[in-house]
Amino acid sequence: MILVGAGGHAKVVLDAALLAGIGPEALLDDNPTTSRLWDVPVIRRTGEWAAMVAGKEFLVAIGDDHTRARLFEEIVKAGGRPVNVVHPRAWLSPRALCGSGIFVAASAVVNPGAVIGDNCILNTSCSVDHDCVLGDHVHVCPGVRLAGQVKVGALTMVGTGASVLPGVRIGEDCRIGAGAAVIHDVADHSVVVGVPARGIPAAGSGTSV
Ligand SMILES: CC(C)(COP(=O)(O)OP(=O)(O)OC[C@H]1O[C@@H](n2cnc3c(N)ncnc32)[C@H](O)[C@@H]1OP(=O)(O)O)[C@@H](O)C(=O)NCCC(=O)NCCS
Structure with missing residues (x-):
């Protein structure tokens, strides 16, 4: 599972995911400020969000509603599976x-x-x-x-x-x-x-x- 975003809201989502027994393989972000968050790799986006998450389970962990909506739609269209x-x-x-x-x-x-x-x-x-x-x-x-x-x-x-x-x-x-x-x-x-x-x-x- 991939978390899209690595800001403050993503930190809260990652904490909950780990407590719920879901271990995301990575967080994807445009401008990561760290390479790991609690042992989970934080990866810089290198192309389309959708291409990097296609075929995988994902959750968009971004508070801004319009950004979250846009990324959600793009990634679903490319075959990502929201969880x-x-x-x-x-x-x-x-x-x-x-x-x-x-x-x-x-x-x-x-x-x-x-x-x-x-x-x-x-x-x-x-x-x-x-x-x-x-x-x-x-x-x-x-x-x-x-x-x-x-x-x-x-x-x-x-x-x-x-x-x-x-x-x-x-x-x-x-x-x-x-x-x-x-x-x-x-x-x-x-x-x-x-x-x-x-x-x-x-x-x-x-x-x-
Ligand atoms: C309502 C809100 C969206 C407005 O944001 P904005 O469009 O940037 O508005 P501004 O900050 O320019 O404020 C405009 C006017 O509304 C008033 N105002 C703004 N938010 C207010 C609030 N929550 N309650 C009462 N008055 C408020 C401001 O004092 C200002 O009044 P003035 O024109 O007399 O000076 C924002 O203030 C807000 O409350 N957001 C909630 C954010 C939040 O809870 N985030 C949690 C994320 S986990």
Whole structure:
């Protein structure tokens, strides 16, 4: 198995993988700052990511959602096989439905009926309650609370410590600010912050959401 990325998030994923008994053969990175991480070789990418991972099991261990999504799609297209890494101290209900290429960090809880898309990160101590539906490439950051039946669209990041009320629908490619309390639905491509969460202009857009 290959971990794609060798930054801070990859360190957390590698730690969980080793604890779960998965020994990655290498980490691949564009700009490695070390040649080994805990005895696992860190290799500089020399060509296409996809070519180096084709035919192998892989997990993209990169926090940025758009980068993670792009690499995931490229590598799957080239024949890579995405695998899940679940920290042994996470709780993933057997009655939740998970895609592939997912990382579930320590103390994360995923309750029954939840549906998790491909290439998602369920980060440290987050909770994803019953019947939540997460699209592909979603990042649920540390300490987030998703109450029951919340929907989160593809490529959305729910920032550290945010809470989302039951049944709220968050669109695709949104950024939910750290510590936000989301009490209303959020439209696609929105950035919302605060308690209760309200829209702010998306960086570079010059428009309010
Ligand atoms: C919401 C967020 C995505 C916005 O990022 P951004 O587009 O770069 O926004 P800026 O930092 O330029 O801030 C824009 C405004 O929103 C405010 N703001 C930003 N984040 C906020 C937050 N979480 N809560 C309240 N206000 C916030 C800023 O103070 C600023 O206000 P101002 O215009 O009055 O000065 C980001 O601040 C955030 O909270 N990210 C969470 C990241 C995270 O949890 N990562 C964990 C990785 S494991």
